[in-house]
Amino acid sequence: MTIAEKILAAHAGKESVSPKEIVDAKIDYVMVNDVTGLPAFEVFEEFDTTPILEKSVLIQDHYVPNKDVASAEQAKSMREFAKRYGIPNHFDVGRGGVCHQIMIEEGFAAPGRLIVGADSHTCSYGALGALSTGIGSSEAAAVMATGELWFKVPETQKFVVDGELGKYVMGKDIILHIIGDIGVSGSLYKSMEFYGYAIESLHLSDRITISNMAIEAGAKCGIIPPDEAIFDYLKNRVIGEYSPVYADEDAEYKNTFEYDASKIVPVVATPHLPENVTPASEINVQIDQAYLGSCTNGRIEDLRVAAAVLKGAGKSVHPDVRMIVVPASRSVFEQAMREGLIGIFMDADAYVAGPTCGACLGGYMGVLAEGERCVSSTNRNFIGRMGHPNSEVYLANPAVVAASAITGRITDPTDLLEG
Amino acid sequence: MEKYIKGRVWRFSENVDTDQIIPAIYLVTGDRQELAKHAFENVRPDFAKDVSDGDIIVAGPNFGSGSSREHAPRALLGAGIKCVIAPSFARIFYRNSINIGLPLVECDVDAADGDILAIDFGDGKIVNTNTSAGYTFPSLPDFLVDLLDVGLIENTKRKLKGK
Numbered sequence: 016m017t018i019a020e021k022i023l024a025a026h027a028g029k030e031s032v033s034p035k036e037i038v039d040a041k042i043d044y045v046m047v048n049d050v051t052g053l054p055a056f057e058v059f060e061e062f063d064t065t066p067i068l069e070k071s072v073l074i075q076d077h078y079v080p081n082k083d084v085a086s087a088e089q090a091k092s093m094r095e096f097a098k099r100y101g102i103p104n105h106f107d108v109g110r111g112g113v114c115h116q117i118m119i120e121e122g123f124a125a126p127g128r129l130i131v132g133a134d135s136h137t138c139s140y141g142a143l144g145a146l147s148t149g150i151g152s153s154e155a156a157a158v159m160a161t162g163e164l165w166f167k168v169p170e171t172q173k174f175v176v177d178g179e180l181g182k183y184v185m186g187k188d189i190i191l192h193i194i195g196d197i198g199v200s201g202s203l204y205k206s207m208e209f210y211g212y213a214i215e216s217l218h219l220s221d222r223i224t225i226s227n228m229a230i231e232a233g234a235k236c237g238i239i240p241p242d243e244a245i246f247d248y249l250k251n252r253v254i255g256e257y258s259p260v261y262a263d264e265d266a267e268y269k270n271t272f273e274y275d276a277s278k279i280v281p282v283v284a285t286p287h288l289p290e291n292v293t294p295a296s297e298i299n300v301q302i303d304q305a306y307l308g309s310c311t312n313g314r315i316e317d318l319r320v321a322a323a324v325l326k327g328a329g330k331s332v333h334p335d336v337r338m339i340v341v342p343a344s345r346s347v348f349e350q351a352m353r354e355g356l357i358g359i360f361m362d363a364d365a366y367v368a369g370p371t372c373g374a375c376l377g378g379y380m381g382v383l384a385e386g387e388r389c390v391s392s393t394n395r396n397f398i399g400r401m402g403h404p405n406s407e408v409y410l411a412n413p414a415v416v417a418a419s420a421i422t423g424r425i426t427d428p429t430d431l432l433e434g
Numbered sequence: 435m436e437k438y439i440k441g442r443v444w445r446f447s448e449n450v451d452t453d454q455i456i457p458a459i460y461l462v463t464g465d466r467q468e469l470a471k472h473a474f475e476n477v478r479p480d481f482a483k484d485v486s487d488g489d490i491i492v493a494g495p496n497f498g499s500g501s502s503r504e505h506a507p508r509a510l511l512g513a514g515i516k517c518v519i520a521p522s523f524a525r526i527f528y529r530n531s532i533n534i535g536l537p538l539v540e541c542d543v544d545a546a547d548g549d550i551l552a553i554d555f556g557d558g559k560i561v562n563t564n565t566s567a568g569y570t571f572p573s574l575p576d577f578l579v580d581l582l583d584v585g586l587i588e589n590t591k592r593k594l595k596g597k
């Protein structure tokens with residue numbers, strides 16, 4: 016069996032499962048955020064029961080600090096729900112950050128676990144060897160009540176990325192390269208499994224970027240077999256026990272894709288689909304905003320890369336560009352302060368703000384006007400994703416975001432720093 | 435769920451994501467009617483104004499991709515949409531729709547805006563009454579038909595009672 020099949024079988028109390036089979040599985044954790052929470056709480060009240068406290072995680076991130084009265088009411092409903100039932104895992108403003116980063120930092124995500132969340136990028140925890148996937152609000156409410164959910168066992172696709180990655184090439188480029196190859200529905204209903212030297216040599220942060228964007232290929236989950244890097248990270252962090260799951264030698268894959276990491280370059284996904292992938296060095300596009308943040312690329316490793324580009328170039332952000340830096344969590348923010356990265360960003364005229372989803376989903380704090388273009392370390396460049404329907408989002412890695420912020424046009428960092 | 439419906443078509447292309455169905459700035463309520471006022475606002479401003487109860491959406495592959503927001507199928511139900519037909523759906527959208535009682539049909543149908551389709555869920559047949567073209571689709575597994583009929587809320591209540 017593949018990793019996804021094994022995790023589903025274990026959680027359904029079965030010896031084995033096969034693709035397309037429908038199983039009822041026990042869930043380890045269920046997460047909702049401030050946007051998906053309110054509808055979930057309304058549904059939950061219909062059940063006339065209490066939530067399973069240790070399994071429920073509530074995270075305020077999309078519209079906090081509140082952008083208006085409606086979002087304030089929404090956040091309040093989460094606070095009240097947490098209080099009413101005494102849910103211990105409620106991460107409010109100032110104590111948390113972007114939901115997926117918190118699920119990982121706080122030790123909910125771990126190898127072999129089955130985790131669902133009312134947010135599509137819940138697939139991020141595949142980077143730690145978990146099967147995690149997005150669901151809707153009503154389902155999240157049902158899981159809080161019952162601790163179970165039905166799944167159709169997905170077919171699995173194997174992605175092998177061998178070879179050495181070049182300078183300024185990151186996990187973001189690997190996953191964009193793959194999505195560029197297979198398309199935004201290339202993994203519809205499927206589980207992606209990632210293998211190969213280039214994947215093994217990535218730190219956790221870059222692995223999270225890859226699993227995070229599995230949904231942009233339509234996948235149910237994107238799993239990387241856990242190794243020492245993951246076990247080390249989890250020490251003194253993970254809640255409870257966990258047991259790593261690996262695919263069997265004779266696991267059956269729907270298909271296998273192979274890539275040579277040395278051929279992957281810093282890329283951008285041009286509007287309006289993540290599959291529109293082009294080398295950053297090959298396009299000539301002026302930008303108005305550069306956004307560094309989100310569950311995709313808002314971690315300390317991402318901030319370090321971007322700060323190094325700003326420092327290396329020795330220049331400030333281009334006068335026609337607003338650069339916005341949003342660390343994905345409070346602890347990323349603190350670490351960035353300790354390392355002096357916040358100072359580097361501010362010295363370069365970037366605007367730095369506390370953790371929120373905000374601009375990533377076109378919510379607030381960085382919304383684009385008509386005709387504006389943004390190079391962004393986020394995961395979606397859909398029509399109107401970051402603002403006006405006639406604005407444009409170019410997805411890229413943090414090094415490209417920083418290099419582009421300096422030049423005012425989409426730029427491969429190699430051309431800026433070594434050209 | 436009604437076994438037979440007839441409705442007017444709204445035609446969409448492929449990869450319609452949930453940001454298009456309901457933009458993020460309106461995600462401050464779960465109310466179907468409120469959400470319906472802004473359905474497809476960025477890409478088809480006429481939709482919310484002209485849609486009427488009983489209409490049908492026909493789209494290309496990968497309908498409902500992107501964000502997990504249940505607000506998307508809620509907005510469509512609020513707008514009176516009775517069924518969405520597409521060759522394939524994004525999985526979270528699929529689950530959300532079935533859970534809240536919006537039937538989806540996996541089928542590649544040729545239809546233009548304003549065509550009238552007749553859908554027979556029992557027999558798995560669709561007829562485009564404007565072109566007379568007929569289509570068949572595989573029926574849903576019993577498990578999902580039950581879920582669609584009973585709804586997730588009722589289903590969960592039963593589960594909790596059985597415990």
Ligand code: SF4
Nearest residue numbers: 113309310372375376
């Ligand atoms: S940072 Fe963006 S993609 Fe990630 S959870 Fe928030 S809105 Fe979603």
